[in-house]
Every structure is written in structure tokens, then in C-alpha cells.
Amino acid sequence: VEREDQHRLAELLEPLHGADIADLLEQISPAERRGLLTLWSGHMDGETLSEIDESIREEVIEFLPREVLAEAVRELDSDDVVDILEDLEEPQQEIILDALEDADRVAVEQALAYPEYSAGRLMQRETVVAPQDWTVGQTIDFLRQEEWLPAQFYHVILVDPRMRPVGHVSLGRMLAARRDVRLNDITEDGFRTIRATEEESEVAYLFNQYHLISAPVVDENDRLVGVITIDDAMNVLDEEHEEDILRLAGVSEESSLADGVLETVRQRLPWLVVNLFTASLSAVVISMFEDTISALVALAALMPIVASTGGIGGTQSLAVAVRALATRSLTSSNAGRVVRRELLTGILNGTGLAIILGLAGTLIFGDPMLGIVLGLAMVANQMVAALGGALVPLTLNRLGFDPALASGTFVTTLTDVMGFFAFLGLATILLL
Amino acid sequence: VEREDQHRLAELLEPLHGADIADLLEQISPAERRGLLTLWSGHMDGETLSEIDESIREEVIEFLPREVLAEAVRELDSDDVVDILEDLEEPQQEIILDALEDADRVAVEQALAYPEYSAGRLMQRETVVAPQDWTVGQTIDFLRQEEWLPAQFYHVILVDPRMRPVGHVSLGRMLAARRDVRLNDITEDGFRTIRATEEESEVAYLFNQYHLISAPVVDENDRLVGVITIDDAMNVLDEEHEEDILRLAGVSEESSLADGVLETVRQRLPWLVVNLFTASLSAVVISMFEDTISALVALAALMPIVASTGGIGGTQSLAVAVRALATRSLTSSNAGRVVRRELLTGILNGTGLAIILGLAGTLIFGDPMLGIVLGLAMVANQMVAALGGALVPLTLNRLGFDPALASGTFVTTLTDVMGFFAFLGLATILLL
Incomplete structure (x- = not known):
């Protein structure tokens, strides 16, 4: 449809809500987007413009004829204009500001004088x-x-x-x-x-x-x-x-589905590199026990079970704490009680898992001592997981950081290191 | 304060918004809550009642004198009454329904006739x-x-x-x-x-x-x-x-900070047990390569690096896909393009990580072949991670399940198994 018929396209898009047109623009491929905009950009209105995701807005604005852009922007309340301007480069900002009437331009410029992410940027100046x-x-x-x-x-x-x-x-x-x-x-x-x-x-x-x-x-x-x-x-x-x-999850928060591959790599690779180093800590811990593993190679196969289950336990505790901090139901007044609850939960979960894993280990390998090592390491790691999952975001929050930021890596590093250390350490003491 | 002075307490709580009183009730310990309710329950109004988290609402309602409860419920619009009733047991439901005037009771009963989580439950019957x-x-x-x-x-x-x-x-x-x-x-x-x-x-x-x-x-x-x-x-x-x-994160979604330890264990342990079994898959994979590990124990120390970085890569891809499905910016029309982008991102991220890890491995162990094995395994696992992170939620969504449910375990199991298999498999072929 997109290649040919301008009238048909206008007819199809006409009844759609601005938000739906914006979604359509985001979901089609870059080439299709250019085709559609070439045919249709004259019809762009303010509502659609303000609904478009910031990752492609710059691209869209470049396609719009000056008059259309001016017309679209003039329809909007000042807060929506500010929202559009925030994410644009200087020259494009100028174009839009010039399109506004004097009073509106002053209002928008005043709003832009407030710090980013402040109420001043969010508000509309028009009041009753x-x-x-x-x-x-x-x-x-x-x-x-x-x-x-x-x-x-x-x-x-x-x-x-x-x-x-x-x-x-x-x-x-x-x-x-x-x-x-x-x-x-x-x-x-x-x-x-x-x-x-x-x-x-x-x-x-x-x-x-x-x-x-x-x-x-x-x-x-x-x-x-x-x-x-x-x-x-x-x-x-x-x-x-x-x-x-x-x-x-360790993704930079400006990510969008419309981002290209290189942009996506830029958002994710740094975090993976950080994880590469924290994962090396586990490798260091394991290498301390190479003699133990040489003596009983089955340990190498079993050790990821303790570490991985610890990671899940830590993630559970972490998600609950991050969410509670975000809704402010976790505060300094009940932090102590929540941490205590997490610790007890960790011990009970660890005990439950220890019984299953310990029995399975004993039966499969015919060695009750191995079952005991698996069980004890599991309890220790679930305790660390539960504590870490609650304390890491609480600490980040108290230090003024976003509790969600980097919490995941901290906690899984903790549970990996602890899981390997507890399991291999206990095995060295009890099995050799 | 709570133990003694009823007037002082009423004075302190009087100026607070219902939502703040409800938060206070959630954050204090169960014993304090009972103390506070004994002194203050006569002042409970409808707004506060409807703000209280469902996890403690039942407990609170039991403390309220009949007249206070009736008075509080009568103030509310029908949708708020329905919201309260939904989570209560039969006998408590009856008490509240009896407290309503006839017309309101009929309205509430009609609303309850709609399926749970439907618009009929959400709406208020009062219209203009x-x-x-x-x-x-x-x-x-x-x-x-x-x-x-x-x-x-x-x-x-x-x-x-x-x-x-x-x-x-x-x-x-x-x-x-x-x-x-x-x-x-x-x-x-x-x-x-x-x-x-x-x-x-x-x-x-x-x-x-x-x-x-x-x-x-x-x-x-x-x-x-x-x-x-x-x-x-x-x-x-x-x-x-x-x-x-x-x-x-694998936590049952009814979880609340006010839940006790046993309730919390009940919400989390099942998921951990599932993970115990999926983690055993990794153990099985590793045990297939016990001879390789015996021959070169350093492999046991290095293998978690490939697996763990894969887990993070998969989680990144997963979080983006789950979020995009929730906001409906990921649909069948652009699913193919998004999966392709994830795959390319995985290959590039994997290549970047492979260069770092491969060089480090070569330098530390003085064996370029080991570096090559680490690098190749990393690329393979990042590819699998990126694909799995996107395809698992897409598939769950198409089958009518919540894409967030269980995705995490699927994806990390995938990256663990693939990480260990690729690394140990390549090592067996290239190093021995």
C-alpha cells in the first residue's frame, strides 16, 4: 500500500487516533517509515507528533515540511511542546520555537529553564x-x-x-x-x-x-x-x-524497540563486560579448589546447582525489595523487620531445597556425606541470597542511588561466589 | 505512643490522608497493628479502609465494630466496595453487604456477578x-x-x-x-x-x-x-x-511486605524447586564431560564465566521483550524484525566479550587455543541468550500465557546448559 496511493493512505490513517499512528510508525521498518512519511507527512498533527517515541521523533521531524510542523506544534499545550523539545538537538529546537507564537514561546522557554525531570518540565503553564x-x-x-x-x-x-x-x-x-x-x-x-x-x-x-x-x-x-x-x-x-x-536486567533505560543493532549493543555491552569481571571472581574462587575437583570430578558437575538456585533466591528477594522501595512501602521504619523476614525465609527455603537435593545426591552418588555437603551449602547460599537481595537495594537506596541499578549483578555475583565457595569448601573439609 | 493515649493518637492520625494511615498500618509490626486498631478502630473511614493492602485488610476488618464498618462502607462508591469485597471470605462479605442500603447492595452484587479482573468489577455503577x-x-x-x-x-x-x-x-x-x-x-x-x-x-x-x-x-x-x-x-x-x-523474578504476584515468613516461603519455594530441577540439567551436561575436566581442571573454574555472562545477556533481551509485549509495542507485525535485531546484537556482544575473554585467557594461561575456545563458546552462548530472551516470551504470549511467567528460568536454564555445553564441547575437541 505504502508505495503508491497517497489518497488511500490518508483514508486509512484518517480515523486512527494519534497514539495508534505513532505506534504504527514505530513498528514498521526504517525504510517503510521513510516511505510512509514521504507520502503522509503533510497530515501530521500535534497529537500524533507528541505520541511518537523519542527514539524516532528526530527522524520524523526532519521529514516534516516547516508549515506542517509549525501548525502541529501550535495545537499543543505547553507541556507537550516541552516534552518534544527536550529530546531534540539545538537546530531542531530553534525551528520549533520559531513556529510558536510569542506568548507560547516564552512559556516553553521558561519551562525549559527548570531542571530536567522536575515538576516544572512536566506542568502545563495554562491554568484556570x-x-x-x-x-x-x-x-x-x-x-x-x-x-x-x-x-x-x-x-x-x-x-x-x-x-x-x-x-x-x-x-x-x-x-x-x-x-x-x-x-x-x-x-x-x-x-x-x-x-x-x-x-x-x-x-x-x-x-x-x-x-x-x-x-x-x-x-x-x-x-x-x-x-x-x-x-x-x-x-x-x-x-x-x-x-x-x-x-x-542491566539494560540502559533509554532503550527502545526502534533502536538499531549498534545502539542496542551500546546499551547492553557495558553491562556484560562488568559481568565478565564479576563472573571472574567465581572463577578465582573455584580455582582455589582445583585439587578438590581433581580428586572428585563429580563436584564440578554439582556446583552450579547450588550457585544457580542461590541466584534465583536472591533475585526473588531483590525484586520484592526493589518494588517495595519504588512504592515506598519499604522505609527505614520497617526495613529491619523486612530483612529479618527475608533471612528467615532464606533459611526455610534453603532447608527445603537442602532436603530434596541432599536426598537426591545421596541416592544418586551413594554417598550420604556428599548429600550433607550439598544440603549445607544450599542453606548457607539461600541465607546469603535472601540477605543480599534485601540489603543491596536498601544500601543503594540509602546512598542515593537507584536501588534497581546494578542490584542484579551484585546479588548474583554474591550468590555465585558464595555458592561455589560453600560447596567446594565444605567438600574439601568433609569429603577428602 | 500506641499503648496509652487514645486522644493523642486520634490527634496525630486526624490530619493524615487515608492512604497514609493505610501505609502506616502496613508498615508496623502485627503486634503494633493490633494495639493501634484497638485504640483507634472507631475512627476508621471508608477511604482508609479501601486504601489498606489486601494482605492485612481481613485482619483489620475483624477489629472494626459493626457500626464503624457499616458507616465506612456506606461512604464509598460501588467500585470501591466491590474491590474490598473481592478479597474477603463469605462471612465477612455478608457483614459488609448487610451494612449497605438496598440499592447499593444490589449494585455491588451485580458487579460481583461479572468475572474477576473484568471491566464490570472495575467500574462504578454511579453514572451521570x-x-x-x-x-x-x-x-x-x-x-x-x-x-x-x-x-x-x-x-x-x-x-x-x-x-x-x-x-x-x-x-x-x-x-x-x-x-x-x-x-x-x-x-x-x-x-x-x-x-x-x-x-x-x-x-x-x-x-x-x-x-x-x-x-x-x-x-x-x-x-x-x-x-x-x-x-x-x-x-x-x-x-x-x-x-x-x-x-x-519467580515470585508469586500476590506477595506483600506484610506477609509472614511462612506465607513468603509458600510464594517462593515452588519456584526454587523448579529451578533445582532445571539446574540439574546443567549438572547432567557437565557430567558428560568429566573426562575433559579431569584432564584440565582449569576448565571447571572457567566454565561459569561463559554461562553467567550468557544469563545476563538473556535477561537483558528478555526484559526488553517482556516490557515491549506489555506495552504492546511488540506485535506480530514487528516480531520478526525484533528477533533479528536481538540475534545480531547477541553476535556483536558475544564477539566483543570473546575478544576480551579470549585475550585474557590466552595471557593468563599462556594457551591461545584456550582463548579461542573461551571466545567461540562466548559468541555461541550470547547468540542463544539473545534468541532465547526474545523467543521465549513471544512464544508464551502466543500460547496465551503471561510472557513474564517462568521466562527467567527458561532463559537462564538455556544459557547455562548452552554455556557449559559449548565451552566443554569445544574444549574436548580443540584442547585434548
Whole structure:
């Protein structure tokens, strides 16, 4: 279809939501993408543009005629423009800024002045405010006169004469109230403002924890500078989950399915090289016991069982701790109890596994001593795994790092080294 | 504080949001929880009750006096009551149902008739509707008269005479329109309804993809039966992320920090036992090469390096694929291209690692042949890792399973077995 018929293509894409067109652009191959954009780029609107994944957005923008780009960007709220601009190079940023009207350009430039990943970048500057002494009737009349309102808003923010937010009224309550009711009397409980310099992860936490729909953003003087809505917070939450999963697995978090092979290698190889060195630690430990292995080669075959099961136990404990830290249900007040629980769990799991493995080892090799060595090493390694899985992310978190970052390698290195050491060490003592 | 002063406690907890009180209850120890509930349970409100994690909710409900429970439950919208009831045993369900007024009880019982994890369970039955030929003025007058409105609503749903939704108007647009404007002329673009039998993961996807704030739910005759709002969808999204992280790590997804040791063992031990058996496959592979290891014991020390690096490579590829499947950016249309990219990435990563490891092996052991064996095994294993990491979740997904479930064990078993086999096999051929 893509090669020929421009009209047919426009017809097919016309009824689709911007997010679906963006997904389509991401999923087709680079060559198909170029073909499609050549035919269709004149129809690009702001919504589609802001839905496109950042990994291909630069490429797409280069294909757009200036006028189309300008038109698309002008439709958007300021937070979406900022989101697009953040990931672009200087010259492309300039093109888009030039396309904006003066007032919008100033708003966008001010937002870009806030640090990356701050509430200031996330917010839209367009707010709907009313003086705190207005009535419902006054407010509705004002909204009806207003030429321009944000595409989505859920509250009218009440401000004092110095533009400091003092409360907000949900549109539902305003619609249900009589015209002479004062806004001040129907403000929503649990009103809270967010500082423009707040980190976006904190913003996402607040929205999730308190079920916020929108929240006003204030500057250092508590004056209103913008508003963050739930869709922005949901985006951040989604990105953070992605980061957690990818970082736990040792993939750089900017990865995208649309990345090419070389880009993907660049994201993953460094981590593999780190692992190459940590895995060498296991090799060093094993080589300390070469005499033991020479004497009983079966040990070489059995040792990965203890190490691998330890790795899984550590990963379980780690995933629970990383997730609990992300949702803030693991804090300094219950860290001690959680670590104790993990340790006990490790001992019990280790004992269960030790019984199975010990019996199997005894039966298969006809040597109860070998079964005991397998069992003891298993218990020791599950204890280390459980402790490491909980303590590594807790420690990283306390030191101010992302608890998901590198945790996986730390913990599996720990369980590998401990698994080999405990098993071969015990075998040296008890079997030779 | 907890032991003595009831008033002081009430004072301290009074200003807190329900979600924070619920967090507090989860984080303290079981004994402290009992103490706190004994003193404070009379103050429990509906919001706090619905925020409490399901792992301790049953325990908390047993502490509440009947009247307090009844009062708390009556405050809630029907979807929150359903959410609480779902996780309770029969007798407790009865107590809560009895506490509800007749109309609410019927609504809740109808919701419970929908399958678990369906849109019907997620929705609230309370909707705000208007006939499609009404004007803004008529609607506002109607809302002002209405005694009872849902706690949160973001749209007025337009229905035809048979109660089938035909569009919806955002409250913002309604407030900005003149009284004589017809609702039909200001409906929102991108209106879509959700079937009550739809799975909740599909609902979360729709909200995330199309930035919905609320969406009407319809029965099999397209008649309106309820509405789902974004906070419900955000909850589902959050739970699914949790499931993904925990399942990838081999932890049963109902796990909670408030679970006791035995409960935690029950969630994790089965997976460890599975791993014990899959790890035994590696042992079998290694034991096939016992003669080779006897001849050159250093091989026993080196073999975990190839296996472990393969495990990390597989995990990277796996995490990317699981995440892409969850966000539906990996579909049958681009699966082939993604698998090809992973394979090429695996070959390049393997080559990079092979050069480092091969050189190191050659230098340390003074045997270039050993370096070549290490390098070749590394390339082979990274290829298998990359392919397995992508193909295992894709296959599970196509067969209708959760791609995160058990993927980790499959892939690491694959890379362990392949790592040991390639390395020891090549060593047997090239070194002996």
C-alpha cells in the first residue's frame, strides 16, 4: 500500500487516533517509515507528533515540511511542546520555537529553564484560576467569556491576590452547585500544591498515593506557575516502571524497540563486560579448589546447582525489595523487620531445597556425606541470597542511588561466589 | 505512643490522608497493628479502609465494630466496595453487604456477578447521564437538582432513549459553553465505550494509550451499566507492573511486605524447586564431560564465566521483550524484525566479550587455543541468550500465557546448559 496511493493512505490513517499512528510508525521498518512519511507527512498533527517515541521523533521531524510542523506544534499545550523539545538537538529546537507564537514561546522557554525531570518540565503553564471570593455564577460567566481554555482541565484553582493557590474546586462540584454558592465553600479536601523544582518521581508518587487528578505547581514564593494533570503523572509512573524492569536486567533505560543493532549493543555491552569481571571472581574462587575437583570430578558437575538456585533466591528477594522501595512501602521504619523476614525465609527455603537435593545426591552418588555437603551449602547460599537481595537495594537506596541499578549483578555475583565457595569448601573439609 | 493515649493518637492520625494511615498500618509490626486498631478502630473511614493492602485488610476488618464498618462502607462508591469485597471470605462479605442500603447492595452484587479482573468489577455503577438532545442549561439545572452525585466524575454521558451511550461531554467544555448550546455539538473526540466483560488489562491499555479520563461501560446490548475512571485504570496498570517484575523474578504476584515468613516461603519455594530441577540439567551436561575436566581442571573454574555472562545477556533481551509485549509495542507485525535485531546484537556482544575473554585467557594461561575456545563458546552462548530472551516470551504470549511467567528460568536454564555445553564441547575437541 505504502508505495503508491497517497489518497488511500490518508483514508486509512484518517480515523486512527494519534497514539495508534505513532505506534504504527514505530513498528514498521526504517525504510517503510521513510516511505510512509514521504507520502503522509503533510497530515501530521500535534497529537500524533507528541505520541511518537523519542527514539524516532528526530527522524520524523526532519521529514516534516516547516508549515506542517509549525501548525502541529501550535495545537499543543505547553507541556507537550516541552516534552518534544527536550529530546531534540539545538537546530531542531530553534525551528520549533520559531513556529510558536510569542506568548507560547516564552512559556516553553521558561519551562525549559527548570531542571530536567522536575515538576516544572512536566506542568502545563495554562491554568484556570479564579479569585477566592468569587461565586460559582461569576466563575461560570468568566469561563464562558474566555476565548481560550486548556484542552483538558479538571479543577478551577482559587488564588489569593498575590496568585498563591489556596484551594481548588472540582468541575463536578461546581456544576452541581447553585450560582450564588461561593467557591470557597465547595473546595475539595486533600488539596495540595507541588513545587516546580520537585522531582517528577515524587510527583508521580503523590498522584498515585492521593488519587489526584490535577495539582497546581508553585514557585519558591508559593505563587502559581502551572498545573500538572494525571496523564502526565501516569506517563512518569509508566516510565519509572520501565526503568525498574530494564535496570534490574542491566539494560540502559533509554532503550527502545526502534533502536538499531549498534545502539542496542551500546546499551547492553557495558553491562556484560562488568559481568565478565564479576563472573571472574567465581572463577578465582573455584580455582582455589582445583585439587578438590581433581580428586572428585563429580563436584564440578554439582556446583552450579547450588550457585544457580542461590541466584534465583536472591533475585526473588531483590525484586520484592526493589518494588517495595519504588512504592515506598519499604522505609527505614520497617526495613529491619523486612530483612529479618527475608533471612528467615532464606533459611526455610534453603532447608527445603537442602532436603530434596541432599536426598537426591545421596541416592544418586551413594554417598550420604556428599548429600550433607550439598544440603549445607544450599542453606548457607539461600541465607546469603535472601540477605543480599534485601540489603543491596536498601544500601543503594540509602546512598542515593537507584536501588534497581546494578542490584542484579551484585546479588548474583554474591550468590555465585558464595555458592561455589560453600560447596567446594565444605567438600574439601568433609569429603577428602 | 500506641499503648496509652487514645486522644493523642486520634490527634496525630486526624490530619493524615487515608492512604497514609493505610501505609502506616502496613508498615508496623502485627503486634503494633493490633494495639493501634484497638485504640483507634472507631475512627476508621471508608477511604482508609479501601486504601489498606489486601494482605492485612481481613485482619483489620475483624477489629472494626459493626457500626464503624457499616458507616465506612456506606461512604464509598460501588467500585470501591466491590474491590474490598473481592478479597474477603463469605462471612465477612455478608457483614459488609448487610451494612449497605438496598440499592447499593444490589449494585455491588451485580458487579460481583461479572468475572474477576473484568471491566464490570472495575467500574462504578454511579453514572451521570443526559439525554442526547439536552442543552447545556438543561443539564446544569438537572445536576443542581440532583441530590446525589458520584464523588468524582469528569464527563456527562449522552445516551439515546434505550440507554445506549452515544458520546460524552467533558465538564470543562460544558462550563465554557453557553446555556443554549446542545450537548450533542460539544461532545469530545475519541469517545469510546468499554464492554463490561473486557479484561482489566485491556482497560488499562486503552486508558494509557488514548489518555482517557473516564469511559462508559456497556453490557452486551450496548446499554450503559457503569463508568470506569482513570484512578481505577492507574491502579490496574500499577498492579500489572508489579506482576511483571515479580513474575520475572519467580515470585508469586500476590506477595506483600506484610506477609509472614511462612506465607513468603509458600510464594517462593515452588519456584526454587523448579529451578533445582532445571539446574540439574546443567549438572547432567557437565557430567558428560568429566573426562575433559579431569584432564584440565582449569576448565571447571572457567566454565561459569561463559554461562553467567550468557544469563545476563538473556535477561537483558528478555526484559526488553517482556516490557515491549506489555506495552504492546511488540506485535506480530514487528516480531520478526525484533528477533533479528536481538540475534545480531547477541553476535556483536558475544564477539566483543570473546575478544576480551579470549585475550585474557590466552595471557593468563599462556594457551591461545584456550582463548579461542573461551571466545567461540562466548559468541555461541550470547547468540542463544539473545534468541532465547526474545523467543521465549513471544512464544508464551502466543500460547496465551503471561510472557513474564517462568521466562527467567527458561532463559537462564538455556544459557547455562548452552554455556557449559559449548565451552566443554569445544574444549574436548580443540584442547585434548
